[in-house]
Amino acid sequence: MYKKLKNLILDPNPLRAIAKKIIQKFGSYEQRIRIGATDYPYYGYCVYNAAILARKLGYKRISVLEFGVAKGDGLKNLEWHAQEISKLLSIDIDIYGFDTGEGLPEPLDYRDLPYHFKGGFYKMDIPKLQAQLRRAKLVLGDIKETSKNFFEKYNPAPIGAIMQDLDFYSSTVVALSMLEAGEKYYLPRVFCYFDDTVGTEVELYNDFTGERLAINEFNQVHGDIKLGLPYHLLARRVVESWHHRIWICHFFKHSRYNEFISMEDR
Numbered sequence: 001m002y003k004k005l006k007n008l009i010l011d012p013n014p015l016r017a018i019a020k021k022i023i024q025k026f027g028s029y030e031q032r033i034r035i036g037a038t039d040y041p042y043y044g045y046c047v048y049n050a051a052i053l054a055r056k057l058g059y060k061r062i063s064v065l066e067f068g069v070a071k072g073d074g075l076k077n078l079e080w081h082a083q084e085i086s087k088l089l090s091i092d093i094d095i096y097g098f099d100t101g102e103g104l105p106e107p108l109d110y111r112d113l114p115y116h117f118k119g120g121f122y123k124m125d126i127p128k129l130q131a132q133l134r135r136a137k138l139v140l141g142d143i144k145e146t147s148k149n150f151f152e153k154y155n156p157a158p159i160g161a162i163m164q165d166l167d168f169y170s171s172t173v174v175a176l177s178m179l180e181a182g183e184k185y186y187l188p189r190v191f192c193y194f195d196d197t198v199g200t201e202v203e204l205y206n207d208f209t210g211e212r213l214a215i216n217e218f219n220q221v222h223g224d225i226k227l228g229l230p231y232h233l234l235a236r237r238v239v240e241s242w243h244h245r246i247w248i249c250h251f252f253k254h255s256r257y258n259e260f261i262s263m264e265d266r
Ligand SMILES: C[S@@+](CC[C@H](N)C(=O)[O-])C[C@H]1O[C@@H](n2cnc3c(N)ncnc32)[C@H](O)[C@@H]1O
Pocket: 066, 067, 068, 069, 070, 071, 072, 073, 074, 075, 098, 099, 100, 101, 102, 103, 104, 105, 121, 122, 123, 124, 141, 142, 143, 144, 165, 166, 167, 168, 171
């Protein structure tokens, strides 16, 4: 109680913080998602906006991916967001969660931040999580292996949102290489969340290690697919930490990239 009160008083915008709490409790899903008043607001943001884009382009079904599942808190939350968004926008949403099931592999070198991560962290209780999941499919194994036949094995509906939480540079490089699978598997623009890109004075995430390095290298070597910053979020009057963890993947050569989806009556 004391901690909650202290946080509220120290909030730079306490009135907004109170309004957010009220909306979180009593608002509709759509009101809550618009101001980030949910658990895992970044998951909701990415899936909601992917679904809106998909509807505008006439897709009836999309997929969303979580790379890095651990105990499944994020994946279960993704299921909840997908269920709400499916109802709201009348679109089917398939969910896939990728993980070793055994926790983090051993870090390969300094780029995997061994001063912050250790092999074996975040081990999954597979039977427990399987029993709790309602619609998400678990893709278990090292991403280096599961990435090889994921598309042939599951033939996923076009992917509209990707939650990247593999922690390591080396794992994220592999996950990002899946963006090369071909336009059949993606919306022309994909909403992406990268969990380990802000952090604290311990992690000291930067452009030369971890997920940020994987993003930068991806952009350096790809001309037609780029991970761009969400300036629309970064310019909001109230910018939250997670806004700095969103990237948009643009498939410039996607056959539907140039299709008009904006407002007609201007
Ligand atoms: C921080 S946890 C994920 C937490 C989860 N997203 C959540 O919000 O609840 C990171 C996960 O990435 C997985 N991971 C890291 N490298 C991997 C790899 N090469 N292949 C498969 N999974 C990997 C680990 O097993 C670990 O469970």
